[in-house]
Amino acid sequence: MEIVTNCTQVSAVDGGDSNATNDESCAKLTIPFDLGDAPDPNFPVLLANSGARHQLGTDVYLGKCVDGDLGDVQGDASGDDATEGKPVYGVCETDKFGKLDDEDGVALAELHVGDTQNTVQVTASSACKLNAWVDWNQDGSWGGAGEQVFIDQVLAAGRNDLTMDVPAFAAEGTIYTRFRCSTAGADGIGGEAADGEVEDYALTVLPALPKTPLSVGDFIWEDTNKDGKQTEGENPLAGAIVSLLDSTGAPAKDLTGTIVAEITTDATGKYLFSNLPEGDYSVKVAPPKDYIVSPSAGDVDDVPANDDSNCAVQGDGSITTALFSLTAGGEPVDDGDADANSNLSADCGFYKPTEPTHSLGNKVWIDDGAGTLGNANNGILDAGESTVADGVVVELRDAAGVLLTSTMTSKGFYLFSGLTAGDYKVCVAASNFADTAILKGFSASTGGNEADANAGVDSNDNGSDVLADGLCSNVITLDANAPTGETDTASGTAGDDGMNTPDALSDLTVDFGVIPPVPPTPLSVGDTVWIDADENGLQGKDELPLVGALVTLLDKDGNPVKDLAGNNVDYLQTDADGKYLFSNLPEGEYIVRVGAPDGYAVTQGGAAVDTDPSNMDSNCAVVGGHVQTLPFLLSAGAESITDGDTDANTDLSVDCGFYVPKVPTHSLGNRVWVDTNNNGLADVGETPAVAGIALELKDSNGAVLGTTTTDAEGRYLFSNLPASRRLSGVRGRGQLCDRQYSGRFHRQHRQQPSSGCEYRY
CATH class of the missing domain: 2.60.40.2550 (Immunoglobulin-like)
Incomplete structure (x- = not known):
């Protein structure tokens, strides 16, 4: 508790001291x-x-x-x-x-x-x-x-x-x-x-709960028939260097926090990483010289087979599995052991080609001009333009368009290696542009498509323009005359694909440009919460703002919303002018909900924001126990420009009025008269008592609440009385009347033979 004392000097009306011994009057206020x-x-x-x-x-x-x-x-x-x-x-x-x-x-x-x-x-x-x-x-x-x-x-x-x-x-x-x-x-x-x-x-x-140690392995083999399947007679591959990476691509750590050491396979081709915490991992394999990876059957998590290859060449030239999860008690028990805390299905096959092999790659980038409008969508990889996010799927097809294999970008780069001479197409897969995919909203660069993918031109767009088919190059012929000395490579070395492919057999010029989605227009909504003193639902000239009201923006179903940056839209408090403004919003349907300070009720109104053109009325009403608007639509370029600004992306017409309800008051009366025939009724001809009879209004404990006197007609009135108060009655001098009553009634009562009392409440 805090006690605040306010004091004031006491003086006479003429400025003189009214009390020489007491100069101040003080009041104490306790704040809890x-x-x-x-x-x-x-x-x-x-x-x-x-x-x-x-x-x-x-x-x-x-x-x-x-x-x-x-x-x-x-x-x-x-x-x-x-x-x-x-x-x-x-x-x-x-x-x-x-x-x-x-x-x-x-x-x-x-x-x-x-x-x-x-x-x-x-x-x-x-x-x-x-x-x-x-x-x-x-x-x-x-x-x-x-x-x-x-x-x-x-x-x-x-x-x-x-x-x-x-x-x-x-x-x-x-x-x-x-x-x-x-x-x-x-x-x-x-x-x-x-x-x-x-x-x-x-x-x-x-203390920390013991964590279940997990393991992952298993087999690196020589896939002599190049089919990505472990076939009888195929041998283990010794000398492969196997390392375990975490979800960020960094070396993984075990339960003690120690970096997991890489393993070089022996004559069994086996590897095993143990004492691992739960998490997401990938296995990276560097095979002996001249070996290339077999076709991948897919992810460790998604493909249940234990006799296939899970490795593939990534965009940066490394050979890894896709990310997989290790979960205590959730690992397969039919992968060579019965341990649900060990996964022994991460296998990778390699083979040594019997003829020269080729590679084909390079980069998928965002052709947005990097701030220079003239360079946007020009089909040329200009300085400052960035690459797409990791994980964009790139497909290798034959000359007829039949899918052969696929890979994913890493730092924008992709690579297909171990290829035989022949004709191919490369496509940025159509699946990348789906509503839930990594390139949602992107489109094809259309400003400078490569007419001849074999011309050796680097850093330009080779893709077609129809998203539904994938953005595909025209036919590329791999032979001994591939472009050489390409400078933009994943390895950082000119002409080097990172897989030891001779430069003359490696074509690293097949780039693809994409255009990012047009940024959505940020929208805003506001505006005023006010005190509707006359309760007419319209903002009057002299009516005041309501300060400190809590305003919340919700979606049409009453759920919290996020702005264009993905941040939760916080509630606001109205400022000194009763204003609020929610900004940086996406298009959509919204509700404004208002919590007024205690003692305020919403005024009449509730007009729909979308159909009500007025900027002076109240759009709020009680809906499901909350004071809020009906759902309204925010659309780019379609908002009113006569609502306090000229911005067609801002709606400043969402106003809500509140008022302080007036406390109902009651009155009690009516008259004192001379009851000549003593029948308790005010009969025709009976006269009122004299003016000036004093009457007292008392509570149920007999305490006097007020006094009044009769007029020339014997009438009296006590007004501005609160409801539901129990009163002991009206007492006139001479004990004319004395009764307890509550509620609403109209009573005539005889108390003395010579007088009467009439009550109305």
């Missing part, structure tokens, strides 16, 4: 705060040490409730649980101390050193931004590297399932954590926030 309860002074907890604290009084807190703290509790992060503060916001449940539990916003799974993706469930009463810290190394500070585990993580109202990694350097035993959530976010370890809550926890970090 929530504070943490970790050990202080190691962690900033106490109010005296600028501990983390949040002003209370709003509907923003963690869990089901929050209570006020005095700022004098610290210890083992259970002090706040063991005490009950006042006031309380929300509805608390009882904790293990038998107290109302306001430390209920965070639930964590069991933590082990080195664990990844631990579940952290955080419950928030309203949308807010989470900042959290863990003292992983137990040094009594949350300021260490890697110890802030959430930074302005946006939470929605309700349960939010997050994840957190436990670093390998985490110390075992008790650790302290701090979770802070507030509307504005950017909370630090200590200091004040305008709303929200702070919760400290003591957690236990357990």
